[in-house]
Amino acid sequence: MQQIINFFIRNKNFLVFLLLFLVSLALTIQSHSYHKSKFINSANFLTGGIYETVSSVDRYFELKKENEILLNENNRLKSLMFNNQDSLSRDSISPGNYSLKQALVIKNTYSSTNNFLTLNKGTSDNVGIDYGVITSNGVVGIIDNVSGGYARVLSILNTTSRINAQLKKSDHFGTLTWDGASPLTVQLIDIPKQAPLSAGDTIITGGRSAIFPKGIPVGTVKSFDLDETENYYTVHINLFNDMTNVGHVYVIENNDREEIEALQNEQ
Amino acid sequence: MNNTITQNTIRFILLVLIQALVLNNINFLGYINPYIYILFILLYPIQNNRLLFIFLSFLLGLFVDIFLDSGGVHAAASVFIAYFRPLFLKFAFGMSYEHQTVKIGHSEIGQRITYISLMTVIHHLILFSLEVFNSGKILLILNKTLFSSIFTIILCLLITILFSQKSK
Known part of the structure; x- marks a missing residue:
């Protein structure tokens, strides 16, 4: 028993370091999974x-x-x-x-x-x-x-953001994600190969979730390429919003x- | 003694506020920000209680994390360099560290640059590795580490030179 206590006293710096480092690692990992970063946030x-x-x-x-x-x-x-x-024409939400x-x-x-x-x-x-x-x-x-x-x-x-979005001129929809590179462009993934895409097309929200209504503008198509499976497009979008x-x-x-x-x- | 405590408390609060309210809005070339709050860790008195120092560094990082909504990445990086600081001190200052006579404010400029650069690069490397959290984006991590480190090192050096006490 004496030896265990001695061990703790001798290595207290390292043990405290290890504990705090693990706590911060846990917080980091938590913040990388959607909807779990409850404790450390600026809304307080x-x-x-x-x-x-x-x-x-x-x-x-x-x-x-x-x-x-x-x-x-x-x-x-x-x-x-x-x-x-x-007012219920194509432009309205x-x-x-x-x-x-x-x-x-x-x-x-x-x-x-x-x-x-x-x-x-x-x-x-x-x-x-x-x-x-x-x-x-x-x-x-x-x-x-x-x-x-x-x-x-x-x-x-x-x-970690996932928002449902679709083409304005057809109903092909996909998921809006971000690759972390430029704050001016986001990526729309899982658009089927059949979708009639061309550069400059408008992308709007899809309204398939209970969060956004359909028809809110997102951006215009900058470029697009097929993903590894060759069945879906990954579309790069210039955001309307700065x-x-x-x-x-x-x-x-x-x-x-x-x-x-x-x-x-x-x- | 009392003077050291007040000085470090003020430094702690001031650095967190400057970091959160000013420096994180620089976004030079889109993503390059300096992280000079680590000055607290760099300049903390050497002879002091190490346990307290590690804990304060953790607290410093955590406060920055709360302001920036970044989970625990700043806390992790800060605790790490706080724990391994003696190693870098020994490397940069050599003998004078062994004799416990190092004052970072009064040290030679070459030694100071070595010390600040080493601490900053290690801190930023851990920070951005945890922030990006994706080994596939190693180039992005190194890129961010390099440019932010340069920015931080220059600012830290300027601040230590500007605010060092003139007395000998």
């Missing part, structure tokens, strides 16, 4: 508060640009309203029961391989896990963690989600 009282204070100063420098984006969006919506009496909330990005990263954003809305504003996040230009990501006043968004620039510069966003809640999920889980 302390870091959220600090980020919000700083961004409230930062925001003033972006006002001009934000105004321009808002004007452009208003312009587009007005022209839709005046010119397009039949598919009908459903969605409610939107606006929020502000208080922290954004895009340089690592697993990127997250932090929003200034949380459970007290009825924002919950698995709500979609978009801007007027297109998709940003999915909320994966919330606290009282803040929410963390799994960005589309995250190698992910390096995101300010105001909309959080989408699908009011029918519980019903849809209950139905899907029934079998």
Whole structure:
């Protein structure tokens, strides 16, 4: 017994090192599997508060640009309203029961391989896990963690992100992923070989999950090639959204989600 | 003694905040960021309690992780270089480390460059290996390690030169 205690005392530095190193490795591995990184995230009282204070100063420098984006969006919506009496035509988002909330990005990263954003809305504003996040230009990501006043968004620039997307001109769909290389392009995988692809085609969200409605713009086709199985395309997409510069966003809640999920889980 | 504690506490908080709020928004050429919070580990008094030092390094990394949503990669890399610091100190400063007389602020510039470079490269290598977490992307890891290391080393050297006490 004496020897065991002596051993611990003699090697206490190494043992503490080993313990802490293993703890951080565990946290790392956890963060690489989707929807499990519960403990270490920036959507908490302390870091959220600090980020919000700083961004409230930062925001003033972006006002001009934000105004321009808002004007452009208003312009587009007005022209839709005046010119397009039949608003259920091809450009409109598919009908459903969605409610939107606006929020502000208080922290954004895009340089690592697993990127997250932090929003200034949380459970007290009825924002919950698995709500979609978009801007007027297109998709940003999915909320994966919330606290009282803040929410963390799994960005589309995250190698663990999987979002359903499809071609605008046909109904061939695939999964939106990111290879971690450039923050301007994402990859759409599992598009069948039969799909009529050409460079410049528009990609929209597919609406096959209960998160995003169908028809939210994602980007345009930059290039495409067949994967190893020679049956599916891997499509490189230029994003409409400049992910390096995101300010105001909309959080989408699908009011029918519980019903849809209950139905899907029934079998 | 009290002075050292206050100094290190302020350094700890300041470095975490600067890292989270300023340096991570640099994104030079898209992805190159310096990680100068390791200055805390580099400059921590040598004679002090090693157990506490390892634990503080872990805490430092964890705080950066919470700010950056990066799981535990900064904590792992920080703990690692904190534990193996004596090895690098011995390599860089040789005899004077054995006699416990090294003051990093007053050391020769050549020795200081060796010490900072070694610590930074090892730290960044572990950091980016864990962050990318994919052996197929070894080139991306090495690329990120190389460029971020250069950035960090230059900044760390400048800061140690600027803030070193003039007294002899």
